[in-house]
Amino acid sequence: MEYKERVKAARKHAKLTQGQLGQLVGIDQASVSDLERGRSQRSSYNATIAKACGVSALWLESGEGEMLAGKESTPNIGEARHQVESYRYPVISWVAAGAWAEAVEPYPAGFSDRYEFSEYDSKGPAFWLEVKGDSMTSPVGHSVTEGTLILVDTEAEAAPGKLVIAKLPESNEATFKKLVNDGGRLYLKPLNPSYPIEVFDERCRIVGVVVRALQKF
CATH class of the missing domain: 2.10.109.10 (Umud Fragment, subunit A)
Known part of the structure; x- marks a missing residue:
């Protein structure tokens, strides 16, 4: 699954519209659309997108592990950097x-x-x-x-x-x-x-x- 598909899958999992996800993350609907269409290859908001959608930040960024947070095996030190709590x-x-x-x-x-x-x-x-x-x-x-x-x-x-x-x-x-x-x-x-x-x-x-x-x- 490509990055653009993971962003869309994460949003669908959270049952959010593109506009609703953008509002939660702090970007506009067009930016979310660009991510899902592959016009933007990566987003600096990956951690907040993952948090808003309830999915693994590591999975969203790289495709590694499971989609849902908490289902990955015990992370190594490198993977742990992706699991920063956000408020x-x-x-x-x-x-x-x-x-x-x-x-x-x-x-x-x-x-x-x-x-x-x-x-x-x-x-x-x-x-x-x-x-x-x-x-x-x-x-x-x-x-x-x-x-x-x-x-x-x-x-x-x-x-x-x-x-x-x-x-x-x-x-x-x-x-x-x-x-x-x-x-x-x-x-x-x-x-x-x-x-x-x-x-x-x-x-x-x-x-x-x-x-x-x-x-x-």
Whole structure:
């Protein structure tokens, strides 16, 4: 069975349409169609496709072993690399992130129609945000460019030095900054030196800590 046929068989096994599988994986229906037609030879989303369909990632990638996860013989070290656990988190807006602290029910029905996967197992409720603007784009060193998806863990420890999502008192939206301690006082510092540093006081709220970044191409 060729790769394109394995993708289709996996989707059929999960009883998903191409659009539904694309939504779960984070790609569009046309991309799923291209995979099943053989127009795209391989996908960087193999692990998440396998997870969404409930099949073996090793089988989907190479055709080795059994289709259904858990039916393979004991894997060797090389095969074990394909069996990374992944978790699905919603992609939300900056306004929704800013309202997080005030929300009675963080994930109401229909909260998000888009999801992305990560191997990160969050400590609490978590979500993805798509970075807006260039305030965290640094000319040197660590940089987070516009369009990057960042995973926010709402219960990870917000220690100085961490990248955090915070809610400023005068804004309805969340802001993305580095939490720093200078002389015993906390500040929210952009990585881009063209932007001002904000004082973090008792009116500010930490929404969560950025634990992963995913650049889409």
